[in-house]
Amino acid sequence: MTEGEPLIRWDWIASHLDEFAFRLGEHVELTVIAVGVGFVIAFALSLLILRAPRTEGPITWVTGTLYTIPSLALFALLIPYTGLTIVTAEIGLVGYTLLILVRNIVRGIRGVPAEVREAALGMGYAPGDLLWRIEVPLALAVIIAGVRIATISTIGLVTVTALIGQGGFGQLILSGLQRFFSTELIAGAVLSVALAICADALLVAVQQRLTPWTRAA
């Protein structure tokens, strides 16, 4: 940081709105792909656990191990194989979502009261209908809670992927650090946090919209 330079140069911010919009697009894209792909994989793994409970131990072990690998280390390890690409970023980001998503999907569906399941089967629901019409809707609040955590942590991790040339608002932080330019650094950090807060609020609204019965009592 240069002497006499203000902490935030508003004129710089005003002249870089286009770049913020571009970085926002990148950040959202990386996050949506990560959570979307992660959700599909996690849902499949969860169904496997629910059908064959002995797979729960191994799946929890693998997703738990993925979760403990430091993110920067993981990206570094992947670069020899997939380079400085979005694929490298997404492999890591998707991997980090799995533990939380699998845990919440399984917990949500297991939390459906036994008598609800029995009544549904007793009245002639086919097993597939039971899953999609009864179990998943009733598990939705817990599942979306998992999606919220996964989304927020992914938005945070995306800033790290700037180090491998991806990374949305992370690029602002990185470039601000390299150039000792506090305005860019702070802009990147504040925008990342704001995005996380907005994404969370959006998901809360989606959850309330999809589960009107939870507010009825």
Add this chain to the structure above:
Amino acid sequence: MASTRGATVEFRDVSKRYPGQLAVDQLSFKVPAGRICILVGPSGSGKTTSLKMVNRLIEPSSGSIFIDGQDVLHKEPTALRRGIGYVIQQVGLFPHQTIAENVATVPRLLGWPGARIATRTEELLALVGLEPTRFARRYPAQLSGGERQRVGVARALAAEPPVMLMDEPFGAVDPIVRDRLQNEFLRIQRDQGTTVLFVTHDIDEAIKLGDRVAVMRGGKLVQYAPPGELLAHPVNAFVAEFVGSDRGLKRLGLLTVGGVDLDTTVARSTVSANAPILSPASTLRDALVRMLATEAQVGLVLDGQRYLGVLTLSKIGKMIRGDA
């Protein structure tokens, strides 16, 4: 409302074995169409297991169950279940669906057109005493236990099933609500003509609701008889104890004054002035209480103004012994 015709239900040599345990042992009995059969017994007697074998939530190890002569094991389970009403103690309403949606469950699964479903749903809510405009759009969490149980019954009746299975449906509500629900259930069942298999551990409920009572113990059928017969002639000490030492009194509650032979040889003018006046419709139990309360040894039976005869304590005694 279209009245359904109940189907006969027959158990033939039905057994259910679990590793190291025989839950149901060679069960055979027949429920006539349109009647209420109560399965009663202590916990672990196999009554719920027997019930759940009818809609194949549990598969029998051996034997067959027939509904109107058709073996349930030859039917596809989901199709079979859509044709059988099912009510459980915890009700199991779907919390994410409105009351109307819950009631419409089986018609929806059967693919009824929307307009027919809407009409039927309204009809059913009214039938179980829930004002459709007030309740249709609420969620189960907004209802009391008794209201939820009514919705459970309406849901089970939705597609006019010829057979209904009920597993302790009134076990979780308080005694006053239970009594009211039982009375409404009887009215609805008479109206619809549905054959009902009903599990309870409460002998009073069995006697009140059952056309036939199947007493079970350790997976075996111990006695299968109408309530009056069960109270008058329990087949063994277990049944006698299960129905209670006051079974004579309970039996009097099932019989009416008009249903016994009155003594008509006594002229009305000779009957003691403080003898209670009884109507033919009152139960012998009520008659006995009133006769004892007035110290009269007889009750004067009047149908309106018409003198029918006198009821004596010795006659009531005979009814208790079951030899009248």
